[in-house]
Amino acid sequence: MRGVAVPVAFGGAEDAPPLLWVHGEGLSAGWREVHDRLATGHRVIVPTLPGFGGTELPDWVDGVDDLALFLVDLCTALGEDQVLVAGESLGGWIAAVLATWRPRLVARLALLGTLGVRSTEPMPDLFIKAGPEALSYLSATRPADAVDPLVGDIDLATSLWIEQATQARLMWERPYDRKLAQRAHHLDMDVTVIWGGADRLLTPGHAATVAELFGASEPVIVAGAGHLVSVDAPDACAAAIEEAFA
Amino acid sequence: MKLYAFHLMPWPNIVPDVREKYGSSWVVYPNSEYDPELGQQLYGEYLDQLCYADEIGFDAICVNEHHQNAYGLMPSPNIMAAALLSRTRQAKIAILGNGIALRRNPLRVAEEVAMLDVMSGGRVLSGFVRGIGAEYHSLNLDPTRSRSSFFEAHDLIVKAWTTPGPFEWDGEHFHYRYVNLWPRPLTQPHPPIFVPSQGSAETLRWAAQHRYPLACTFVPMERLKQFYDRYRQYAEEDFGYTAGPEQFGFTSIVHVHEDPKQAEELIEPHLRYFRERSFALPLPIFFPPGYTTPEAYRTRLDIAKQLAATGGPTLSAGKPLIGTPEQIVERIHENMAECGAGILMAQFQVGDMPHDKVMRSMELFAEKVLPHLDR
Numbered sequence: 001m002r003g004v005a006v007p008v009a010f011g012g013a014e015d016a017p018p019l020l021w022v023h024g025e026g027l028s029a030g031w032r033e034v035h036d037r038l039a040t041g042h043r044v045i046v047p048t049l050p051g052f053g054g055t056e057l058p059d060w061v062d063g064v065d066d067l068a069l070f071l072v073d074l075c076t077a078l079g080e081d082q083v084l085v086a087g088e089s090l091g092g093w094i095a096a097v098l099a100t101w102r103p104r105l106v107a108r109l110a111l112l113g114t115l116g117v118r119s120t121e122p123m124p125d126l127f128i129k130a131g132p133e134a135l136s137y138l139s140a141t142r143p144a145d146a147v148d149p150l151v152g153d154i155d156l157a158t159s160l161w162i163e164q165a166t167q168a169r170l171m172w173e174r175p176y177d178r179k180l181a182q183r184a185h186h187l188d189m190d191v192t193v194i195w196g197g198a199d200r201l202l203t204p205g206h207a208a209t210v211a212e213l214f215g216a217s218e219p220v221i222v223a224g225a226g227h228l229v230s231v232d233a234p235d236a237c238a239a240a241i242e243e244a245f246a
Numbered sequence: 247m248k249l250y251a252f253h254l255m256p257w258p259n260i261v262p263d264v265r266e267k268y269g270s271s272w273v274v275y276p277n278s279e280y281d282p283e284l285g286q287q288l289y290g291e292y293l294d295q296l297c298y299a300d301e302i303g304f305d306a307i308c309v310n311e312h313h314q315n316a317y318g319l320m321p322s323p324n325i326m327a328a329a330l331l332s333r334t335r336q337a338k339i340a341i342l343g344n345g346i347a348l349r350r351n352p353l354r355v356a357e358e359v360a361m362l363d364v365m366s367g368g369r370v371l372s373g374f375v376r377g378i379g380a381e382y383h384s385l386n387l388d389p390t391r392s393r394s395s396f397f398e399a400h401d402l403i404v405k406a407w408t409t410p411g412p413f414e415w416d417g418e419h420f421h422y423r424y425v426n427l428w429p430r431p432l433t434q435p436h437p438p439i440f441v442p443s444q445g446s447a448e449t450l451r452w453a454a455q456h457r458y459p460l461a462c463t464f465v466p467m468e469r470l471k472q473f474y475d476r477y478r479q480y481a482e483e484d485f486g487y488t489a490g491p492e493q494f495g496f497t498s499i500v501h502v503h504e505d506p507k508q509a510e511e512l513i514e515p516h517l518r519y520f521r522e523r524s525f526a527l528p529l530p531i532f533f534p535p536g537y538t539t540p541e542a543y544r545t546r547l548d549i550a551k552q553l554a555a556t557g558g559p560t561l562s563a564g565k566p567l568i569g570t571p572e573q574i575v576e577r578i579h580e581n582m583a584e585c586g587a588g589i590l591m592a593q594f595q596v597g598d599m600p601h602d603k604v605m606r607s608m609e610l611f612a613e614k615v616l617p618h619l620d621r
Contacts, residue, residue: 057390127383127530127534127535128273128274128383128530128531128534129530130528130529130530131530134530149529149547149550149551150550150551150554154544154547157547158540158543158544158547161535161540161543162535162540163535164535164536165389165390165535165536166536167535168388168389168390168534168535168536169388169390169391169536172382172386172387172388172389172390173386173387173388
């Protein structure tokens, strides 16, 4: 699509309600355990965004909005008029922008540890941290040493660096979207905010700001999970999404 | 052979445990560690050293651009060039270089270099750099756009210098309704352009195409030869000319003493300071994501592994220019011949080396090395 080849994984029954998964960073693209569980009740669509999972970062990707519109193109190509959308971290930001511009396309929205919103809580700069430390901010369960270029897997370290380059394109100069707050009222669908209780990147205090901005009820806190809730606690994460989309 | 005097103007009091305590002497090293009064003294001494290079007949004096760090205190090389131009008579001032990819308004560089060129009667050499990875952290600029904004800024500046204005510039990164430089440069068609390289094929080919001399800093001899050979090959095969030695320059730390053992002993603590403190540049700061291609990054990881094993960067290409005047004369000729370079960028001050030590070495260089160099 649009000059790039990206993998899209599908799962679940043909007649089940479609659920579009928008992945985040930290090597979390592609079909994972959380999707197995979600596929028991949904037709799950898991695209890998350009610049992630070993795909090329095209020149036309200049900001989060470009990836949101890429998802609009994807839905059109798949013939989907309306989908449930779950976005995690950077993917949450992309999903929120998608829902701002195409509210009719998004039946309901689940935001998991989403980026894109500025709160009074501090946000560490992961770009200046070495791979293993950066990864430790994203997940409470993943072995971070594997991405240490000096002692770990040099291929994996390079893959993480390539993904971080995509993130740099999207959020280096400003790690949130100043316009999202003024445009938040366009999100007129049901929004659920899900957060890792052990999130070190954005504390649960940040979740409250996000929920308030998008008119969601109290955030669902998944105990023990780090920033990438779906990686650290796939079952609890899927359960929270199922409840939000029930 | 042309002789350039290279200087970083470093901060000499970086704390010994800078890596453990702060992570780096760049970007995050707190500026409460900077003492402006000592800073004034240092600028004075460093300028004196460079002016002395002019007095003893160096062909050029180099200044450079680094931001928010204790490694090199020249965030504006053009200010330093202006100071040097007013205090020197003969030497060219080589700005190596302006970080043109770091400017949201690169026309400012075109203006300032044109001013320096006009004021000095054409004594400016204009290097252009992308800036090292750390600058992208310090200036909050997307490193993935570094290369393309470098090339566009270059094209804009050269056009602004050479094409009658006003004209419109409509690029990917920059847009100007009116490009119309006052002053225009005195040197025609424009001040000579130098570029550094970390060896990417794209940059080497581009430099060869424009016949821009390569000015390489802290590149070991084996890699230096590879860069130069590729450049020569592009020049020959793609652009139909033979690249001469005047198109190749590299830095080398120099320390002269009558006693070879003392020469090494006297400089060793300062080399260690430079490697361990000035160069406290962890990989994510040095090579932020997207700053270079994934292939180049992998190469960099291999180098990082080697550096971790050997204890720091290679500071000189070829045989070290640390020793007696006779040794240094011989080694300079050997090193230049080995890679076919025509420009030696000699760095006398390194790390926390104090003024008097630098001057003693420079004076001996003037007396016993310079007269014997094949210039």
